[in-house]
Amino acid sequence: AQSVTQLDSQVPVFEEAPVELRCNYSSSVSVYLFWYVQYPNQGLQLLLKYLSGSTLVESINGFEAEFNKSQTSFHLRKPSVHISDTAEYFCAVSLNYGGSQGNLIFGKGTKLSVKP
Amino acid sequence: GAGVSQSPRYKVAKRGQDVALRCDPISGHVSLFWYQQALGQGPEFLTYFQNEAQLDKSGLPSDRFFAERPEGSVSTLKIQRTQQEDSAVYLCASSLRDKPYEQYFGPGTRLTVT
Numbered sequence: 001a002q003s004v005t006q007l008d009s010q011v012p013v014f015e016e017a018p019v020e021l022r023c024n025y026s027s028s029v030s031v032y033l034f035w036y037v038q039y040p041n042q043g044l045q046l047l048l049k050y051l052s053g054s055t056l057v058e059s060i061n062g063f064e065a066e067f068n069k070s071q072t073s074f075h076l077r078k079p080s081v082h083i084s085d086t087a088e089y090f091c092a093v094s095l096n097y098g099g100s101q102g103n104l105i106f107g108k109g110t111k112l113s114v115k116p
Numbered sequence: 117g118a119g120v121s122q123s124p125r126y127k128v129a130k131r132g133q134d135v136a137l138r139c140d141p142i143s144g145h146v147s148l149f150w151y152q153q154a155l156g157q158g159p160e161f162l163t164y165f166q167n168e169a170q171l172d173k174s175g176l177p178s179d180r181f182f183a184e185r186p187e188g189s190v191s192t193l194k195i196q197r198t199q200q201e202d203s204a205v206y207l208c209a210s211s212l213r214d215k216p217y218e219q220y221f222g223p224g225t226r227l228t229v230t
Binding site: 105 | 217
């Protein structure tokens, strides 16, 4: 069975500081990897994804994540956070094989709180 | 275009009542998923449709939970004889057939059972 672990339930950080949100996964088969963001009172939004190719993926708002197969990790980073980045971030995996129905397996989430 | 919509956004039910939660997926999206998100937890898979066919209902927690998508578009998640442990946010997501893992989520329905 697959599982996703987000070790930090809450991460407080000051504005303009760097941040890393950690994600580790367990799977006996190949997976796709995702980060979703959930702003207060809003639905989940896809932030970035790793399907294949370059192990470093970037979002349009400055976040990046690196797939590390040996460490089974997909940590999310941003070099300088803004107040508007305050949200809950979920790491997720989906099985990567032909015919997979694609349902996502989520971690428990990390609440990022950016303080002025 | 329009995203995934869900209604109602909030629902309060007394224990034992039946509820019906609606999901309108993005037009043209063949795949539809329901997830349950308990307080402080990540979403957990409930069931999956491809068009009108329910191909996986392994995540439904009990036989009180029932989902349908009769015309391959709108879907309804029904919970019979609600219990307090059913209190959660119910999320619907849709995706294209060839990219089922790239899911677009609705805002969710927050169900509170009193």
